[in-house]
Amino acid sequence: MKYEHEFNVAIAAAKQAAVLCESVRRSVNFASLDKPDRSPVTIADFAAQAMICRQLNQAFPQDQIVAEESAALLHKSPSQLTKVTGVLKALIPGATPEQVTGWIDLGQGKVGERFWTLDPIDGTKGFLRGDQYAIAIALIESGEVKLGAIACPAFEEGCIFTAIRGQGAKRISLKTGQMQVLKVLNVQASPKFRLAESVETSHGDPEWQRSIAQAVGLTAPSLQMDSQAKYGAIASGHAELYLRLPWSQNPDYLENIWDHAAGAIVVEEAGGRVSDMHGKPLNFSASAQLIENRGIVVSQGEIHAAVLAAIAANTAADL
Secondary structure (H helix, E strand, O other): OOOHHHHHHHHHHHHHHHHHHHHHHHOOOOOEEEOOOOOEEEHHHHHHHHHHHHHHHHHOOOOEEEEOOOOHHHHHOHHHHHHHHHHHHOOOOOOOHHHHHHHHHHHEOOOOOEEEEEEEEEOHHHHHHOOOOEEEEEEEEOOEEEEEEEEEOOOOOOEEEEEEOOOOEEEEEOOOOOEEEOOOOOOOOOOOOOEEEOOOHHHOOHHHHHHHHHHOOOOOOOEEOOOOHHHHHHHOOOOOEEEEOOOOOOOOOOOEHHHOHHHHHHHHHOOOEEEOOOOOOOOOOOOOEOOOOOOEEEEOOOOHHHHHHHHHHOOOOOO
């Protein structure tokens, strides 16, 4: 199997990170810090990134890693660094604060011919609320996502959604290890389509997104959840459409590659489609952000053209 070694390393890292994050979430006292953009980050974000970057670097020392977090905040907060180091010592005995910050900053690599992109906790607000979150790992090579793994500890019994380019998508139970092939639902199998949408409304224009969903016949109550778990919901037939359409008051917003790369390949390999709002493929190899794309459209495939047409007919004048 092509990319078998990469697959095994990514799955092992995602599983271990899921155990780590759930352990932190069950702890009585853990707090979050605010990043410069005012988004939250927890000791679990830092610990998961350190652990995953360490494993990827050990297995593939020549590969760059482009991840969401950096150790900059921990350098300014020694008490939080001590907590992160303590979490990791349970899994990596002898870990030191200096090693921990070094592992985290392995994620400050550059986009290139072959690299990994990582979001150690996608949906940190959901993690803090006790709701959905995801640990997302993707391998990008020659401008194409080749492999994705999304650990979702709070999705039903807990699972990893995974895919390898050209080899299909699967769901692996975090409890039993049982593997299930993923396929999106078709029109005949799902007469009541529904939209998957973010809990956080800042992720897109919710009124516009809902109007597009209604325009293509999605009338069932939407499925609200944080993180790339929404991609898993599309791939496994829990919903049929996920949109991130930009706010007219924030026309320059750019999506980050780590928020979509792993999810995109899972949906595509399950038979769905992923594009920007103009129908262009997402370009994960130009930058750490999707600088060549506007908006995100994720569907079960059959309705994709109708969704794009509805967006084109209803695009805000100032976007």
